[in-house]
Amino acid sequence: xxxxxxxxxxxxxxxxxxxxxxxxxxxxxxxxxxxxxxxxxxxxxxxxxxxxxxxxxxxxxxxxxxxxxxxxxxxxxxxxxxxxxxxxxxxxxxxxxx
Numbered sequence: 331x332x333x334x335x336x337x338x339x340x341x342x343x344x345x346x347x348x349x350x351x352x353x354x355x356x357x358x359x360x361x362x363x364x365x366x367x368x369x370x371x372x373x374x375x376x377x378x379x380x381x382x383x384x385x386x387x388x389x390x391x392x393x394x395x396x397x398x399x400x401x402x403x404x405x406x407x408x409x410x411x412x413x414x415x416x417x418x419x420x421x422x423x424x425x426x427x428x
Contacts, residue, residue: 354422358382359393360415381427382411390427397423 358381365378377389399421404410410418 355383357421357423357425358411358415359395359399359419359421359425360411360413360417362413379427380413381425388427392428394426394428395419395421395423396425397421399423 360380360382362378362380365376368374369376369378375391377391379390379393381388381390381393399419401417401419402410403417405416409416
């Protein structure tokens with residue numbers, strides 16, 4: 331959405347400034363196999379699902395995606411993410427992490 335907003339600064343001067351809509355960041359969701367193995371080996375229950383958004387990682391046991399998404403397999407050539415994930419769910423939708 332592009333529009334205009336007029337700002338009134340204390341001096342009574344008006345500044346006309348465009349409003350620019352910011353595109354939501356793409357999120358990558360993947361399952362951490364190493365955490366699954368560690369949970370089984372040590373009898374723990376650490377979160378194994380990772381949601382990556384920019385440089386931020388959020389971990390959970392369950393993720394609900396509130397919009398369109400797609401599952402991507404990168405093949406054997408190169409991992410899709412620096413952590414080594416080869417299969418990810420990509421979305422720009424909001425997510426709920428539990």
